[in-house]
Amino acid sequence: MDVARYRAHCPTCPWTSRDFSRYSTAENAARAHADEKNHASHVIDQYGLRVTGSTVRPGEEI
Template identity: 95%
Template sequence: MDVARYRAHCPTCPWTSRDFSRYGTAENAARAHADEKDHACHVIDQYGLRVTGSTVRPGDSA
């Protein structure tokens, strides 16, 4: 059985996080990058597709 993998991704710069098995961990990585670099980020799945509703903007609360 394949395990879903998630990554945080920034469309503004070439940054993509490592693979995470939990969506929440990838979302936390996206939030950290958004706050650090002032970029909007999102979570992508193992196929490189953006997860609906996963956009994290700088200053968004958890």
């Protein structure tokens, strides 16, 4: 069985995180990038598709 992979991705710059097996870890990476670079980021799945509802905007609370 293939384990789902998630990555944080920024559509504003060329940054994409490493693969994570847990969605929450990828979301934390997206949040850190959004806050550090002031870019909206989101989580993508193993197929490179944005996960619905995963957009993180700079300064957004959890």
